[in-house]
Amino acid sequence: MIRLGTRARARSGKLVHGAVLLAFSVLLGFPFYWMVITSFKRGPDLYNLKNNPFIFNQMPTLEHLRLLFEETLFLRWLGNTLFAGILVVAITLVLAVPAAYALTRLTGRWGGRIGIAIFLTYLVPPTLLFIPLSRIVALLGLQDTLWSVIVVYPSFTIPFSIWLLMGFFKSIPRELEDAAMVDGLTRFQAFLKLVVPISVSGILTVVIFSFTLVTQEFVYALTFISSAAHQTVGVGVPIYLVRGDVYYWGSLMAACLIASLPIGFGYNLFLDRFIAGFTFGSVK
Amino acid sequence: MSLGRQRWLGPAMFLPAVLYVVALVGVPFVLAFLYSVGDVKVGSVGYHFVGLANFKSVLQNPTFLRALRNSFVFTISSQILVLVGANILALALKSAFPGRRFVRFLILLPWVAPVSIGAIGWKWILDSLYSVINWVLIRAHLVNEFSPPMWLGEPALAMMSVILVHTWHMLPFATVIILAGWTAIPKDIPEAASVDGARFFRRLFQIELPMMLPIINVAVLFGVIFTFTDMTVVYILTRGGPYDTTQVLPSLAFFAGILGSDLAEGAAISLFLVPVLAIAAWLMLRTAHRAEVT
Amino acid sequence: MAVVQTRGLTKLFKKGDVGAVVQVDLESREGEFLVLLGPSGSGKTTLLRMIAGLEEPTSGEILIGGRVVNDLTPRERRIAMVFQSYALYPHLSVFGNITFPLKAQGMRKPDREKKAEWAAGLLGIGHLLARKPRELSGGERQRVALARAIVREPALFLLDEPLSNLDAKLRASARTELEQFQRRIGTTTIYVTHDQVEAMAMGDRIVVMNRGSVRQIGTPAEVYDDPADSFVATFLGSPPMNLIESGNVTVGFRPEHFLPAAEAREKGSAIPVRFHVTNVEYLGAERILYGEAQSGLFDGQNVISRIAAHGGAALEKGTVQEFAVAERDLKFFDRESGTRTARVGIG
Numbered sequence: 001m002i003r004l005g006t007r008a009r010a011r012s013g014k015l016v017h018g019a020v021l022l023a024f025s026v027l028l029g030f031p032f033y034w035m036v037i038t039s040f041k042r043g044p045d046l047y048n049l050k051n052n053p054f055i056f057n058q059m060p061t062l063e064h065l066r067l068l069f070e071e072t073l074f075l076r077w078l079g080n081t082l083f084a085g086i087l088v089v090a091i092t093l094v095l096a097v098p099a100a101y102a103l104t105r106l107t108g109r110w111g112g113r114i115g116i117a118i119f120l121t122y123l124v125p126p127t128l129l130f131i132p133l134s135r136i137v138a139l140l141g142l143q144d145t146l147w148s149v150i151v152v153y154p155s156f157t158i159p160f161s162i163w164l165l166m167g168f169f170k171s172i173p174r175e176l177e178d179a180a181m182v183d184g185l186t187r188f189q190a191f192l193k194l195v196v197p198i199s200v201s202g203i204l205t206v207v208i209f210s211f212t213l214v215t216q217e218f219v220y221a222l223t224f225i226s227s228a229a230h231q232t233v234g235v236g237v238p239i240y241l242v243r244g245d246v247y248y249w250g251s252l253m254a255a256c257l258i259a260s261l262p263i264g265f266g267y268n269l270f271l272d273r274f275i276a277g278f279t280f281g282s283v284k
Numbered sequence: 285m286s287l288g289r290q291r292w293l294g295p296a297m298f299l300p301a302v303l304y305v306v307a308l309v310g311v312p313f314v315l316a317f318l319y320s321v322g323d324v325k326v327g328s329v330g331y332h333f334v335g336l337a338n339f340k341s342v343l344q345n346p347t348f349l350r351a352l353r354n355s356f357v358f359t360i361s362s363q364i365l366v367l368v369g370a371n372i373l374a375l376a377l378k379s380a381f382p383g384r385r386f387v388r389f390l391i392l393l394p395w396v397a398p399v400s401i402g403a404i405g406w407k408w409i410l411d412s413l414y415s416v417i418n419w420v421l422i423r424a425h426l427v428n429e430f431s432p433p434m435w436l437g438e439p440a441l442a443m444m445s446v447i448l449v450h451t452w453h454m455l456p457f458a459t460v461i462i463l464a465g466w467t468a469i470p471k472d473i474p475e476a477a478s479v480d481g482a483r484f485f486r487r488l489f490q491i492e493l494p495m496m497l498p499i500i501n502v503a504v505l506f507g508v509i510f511t512f513t514d515m516t517v518v519y520i521l522t523r524g525g526p527y528d529t530t531q532v533l534p535s536l537a538f539f540a541g542i543l544g545s546d547l548a549e550g551a552a553i554s555l556f557l558v559p560v561l562a563i564a565a566w567l568m569l570r571t572a573h574r575a576e577v578t
Numbered sequence: 579m580a581v582v583q584t585r586g587l588t589k590l591f592k593k594g595d596v597g598a599v600v601q602v603d604l605e606s607r608e609g610e611f612l613v614l615l616g617p618s619g620s621g622k623t624t625l626l627r628m629i630a631g632l633e634e635p636t637s638g639e640i641l642i643g644g645r646v647v648n649d650l651t652p653r654e655r656r657i658a659m660v661f662q663s664y665a666l667y668p669h670l671s672v673f674g675n676i677t678f679p680l681k682a683q684g685m686r687k688p689d690r691e692k693k694a695e696w697a698a699g700l701l702g703i704g705h706l707l708a709r710k711p712r713e714l715s716g717g718e719r720q721r722v723a724l725a726r727a728i729v730r731e732p733a734l735f736l737l738d739e740p741l742s743n744l745d746a747k748l749r750a751s752a753r754t755e756l757e758q759f760q761r762r763i764g765t766t767t768i769y770v771t772h773d774q775v776e777a778m779a780m781g782d783r784i785v786v787m788n789r790g791s792v793r794q795i796g797t798p799a800e801v802y803d804d805p806a807d808s809f810v811a812t813f814l815g816s817p818p819m820n821l822i823e824s825g826n827v828t829v830g831f832r833p834e835h836f837l838p839a840a841e842a843r844e845k846g847s848a849i850p851v852r853f854h855v856t857n858v859e860y861l862g863a864e865r866i867l868y869g870e871a872q873s874g875l876f877d878g879q880n881v882i883s884r885i886a887a888h889g890g891a892a893l894e895k896g897t898v899q900e901f902a903v904a905e906r907d908l909k910f911f912d913r914e915s916g917t918r919t920a921r922v923g924i925g
Binding site for chain 3: 470472473475476477478479480481482483486490491494495497
């Protein structure tokens with residue numbers, strides 16, 4: 001066997017490294033690249049099997065985008081999702097932040113157990129609960145309204161957020177609040193005036209992640225909402241951008257791009273904090 | 285520790301959240317059991333207990349058995365691919381290199397984008413007429429121009445496509461978790477192994493991966509739960525077709541319970557998810573507990 | 579033949595020079611216990627890691643057993659290393675830890691077991707073989723790390739501050755054990771520490787380093803009694819040497835040489851110093867006196883004296899004493915560079 005010197009070894013290692021990264025980047029990123037190409041390709045070019053699909057054989061066009069914005073309910077869906085997202089995040093914050101704090105600080109042994117129980121509820125899937133929930137939603141008169149999902153979504157954003165926030169709160173030293181209480185604040189005041197401001201980055205992480213959970217959801221929205229005008233983006237785009245059996249691929253891919261990239265940016269920004277919260281307990 | 289006077293503060297702060305979750309998770313959970321042993325249909329009033337009749341009829345349905353088998357096949361196949369892929373990718377992402385942030389952004393997209401969006405994107409790539417994959421295969425003379433593979437139209441290929449999309453969607457999540465596990469290994473342990481004479485692969489398989497086992501377990505268990513209980517990929521890619529050959533438990537439950545309006549049957553089907561969930565959750569708790577002790 | 583040699587070894591970091599190493603020439607003798615001593619950031623650990631092969635030098639050569647090893651991986655250098663944290667493999671038992679290097683060598687199972695038992699016996703941990711690292715105390719972990727290191731019978735032992743993770747009480751006994759252990763097996767050892775007491779106690783020779791370069795190499799007696807510059811002079815010895823600037827030299831004398839005049843004069847002619855004692859630390863076997871010189875050359879300077887507890891009962895805080903330093907005990911350093919210079923007449 002040829003003995004490679006350290007320098008040659010390092011060089012071939014770098015080659016393999018680069019090849020691996022390239023392969024995975026292509027595999028994972030290709031659909032998005034494909035969305036970009038499809039969104040701007042003219043119909044005749046797009047549906048012509050003789051043309052090279054990877055390049056623009058005719059001039060790119062904005063026609064699909066125009067169609068998307070002017071002749072479909074896409075903007076409506078974006079608005080619905082944004083509206084639902086904001087409200088769901090608000091409900092989540094109001095309920096999860098105090099709960100996470102209480103479970104971290106105030107209930108000793110039980111706190112840990114309830115925390116685990118809450119985490120387990122996150123593992124209960126929508127595809128198990130959606131059938132009974134469809135009944136409950138009908139009972140509340142919320143079927144086919146955006147409110148159905150606004151009410152139901154916190155059922156998974158809250159457990160997730162509590163679990164995330166418990167990680168953050170655990171890392172804040174107790175002495176801080178103890179000092180504040182010695183100085184005269186009540187515990188709740190210490191919580192509001194001290195702990196919450198310190199945890200802004202944790203809370204922001206919860207906001208971003210809860211919002212992405214809302215945008216990613218499919219089953220409940222599909223089940224509870226039946227008319228196109230009330231739908232969210234996650235369901236509207238794959239289900240309603242079609243006439244009969246034929247999809248409007250150009251506009252559809254454009255819609256997909258718009259629905260994925262912004263979330264991608266926000267998520268990437270906060271990922272490191274999420275990982276810190278996730279691994280606080282699992283790995284020492 | 286609660287202060288003597290304000291004992292009520294703790295419960296006051298967490299009860300609203302707990303009650304909300306109990307109402308929207310606990311209650312439907314119990315209802316699912318009740319429906320499965322009843323004869324509830326959409327629009328029906330009242331409730332009749334029918335024992336295990338729903339389960340019996342469901343178990344005799346060949347479509348259900350097929351869906352049950354598919355659920356396991358899809359989940360196990362995609363998770364094996366994810367496990368291997370995520371470890372390789374995490375290894376590649378471990379060291380700093382120029383453009384790392386951008387690569388990480390790109391690699392995360394399949395997980396961050398709504399799974400329905402990713403699925404419909406793949407549907408276009410796998411389209412029966414216009415699939416770009418087929419275009420490449422035809423040009424490379426690997427397939428016949430007049431009978432290209434019907435990625436979503438032939439049962440075996442459709443199953444592979446579903447597994448592919450699940451793998452594509454879950455890979456980033458597993459990679460991120462495993463990467464976190466890598467960075468948690470103290471720097472001097474691989475160095476000690478190096479000095480002790482272990483080269484790359486021995487270090488990897490005998491020292492580094494075993495140390496990461498708890499966190500790999502967690503990643504796999506999450507992946508199993510998310511994949512096993514997912515209906516979106518199947519619904520969007522194939523609607524369970526061709527001819528119910530790619531149905532899985534959750535999608536079948538949807539078709540029966542919601543589209544078919546038979547809530548009881550739907551509930552019964554979806555309850556078969558519970559044993560797998562329970563085992564996965566128990567394993568996860570055990571692993572997390574063991575990891576904390578170390 | 580020297581076991582380890584470095585020639586002009588240099589390591590520069592992009593992010594500045596903390597921990598960098600500059601032009602180090604070193605030669606260690608067969609079987610010796612060589613200590614690399616210096617404050618944090620002096621480059622001692624970097625130097626050790628380069629010898630181990632964990633860090634690539636910017637320039638210079640490293641030779642082990644006469645061969646240039648710059649291009650060899652750690653595995654190929656036949657060295658063993660004990661890390662500050664011991665770096666025990668947490669998922670393997672003590673037995674698994676000890677036999678790991680042998681497995682990597684391809685040794686067969688029965689031979690591995692024999693070797694492991696021998697190493698464990700040498701370190702008295704035979705009863706711990708089935709345990710996992712997390713079940714062991716600090717001292718036991720150190721012994722496992724040592725067993726893992728010697729089991730391959732390496733040509734060279736490298737230790738990176740292995741005692742600093744132990745609590746103070748344990749440290750002293752662990753230190754003695756380590757010394758005896760090294761003497762028994764006779765392998766050349768390079769030992770990194772920032773603790774000058776450890777260095778003096780354990781080392782056959784000490785390499786004193788600061789800011790990446792070697793200031794002096796010598797036996798404990800040499801670096802203590804004959805320091806090459808003011809850095810070495812003040813780094814070794816606690817409390818540190820008194821340094822007083824006078825003209826273009828710095829005059830130094832150790833606290834234990836700063837004594838009541840009568841005692842100091844027993845060694846010959848001495849420089850008298852009127853000593854105003856401002857603080858006394860009674861340490862049991864000795865006393866440390868802090869104060870101010872109030873006469874002649876050293877006027878106004880803070881000085882420290884270190885005397886046996888039983889001498890001079892009246893040495894109390896607030897008093898003024900007639901102290902002196904024997905001229906023989908004075909060391910002179912160039913004021914700008916700090917290097918030791920010849921005796922200068924003063925006083």
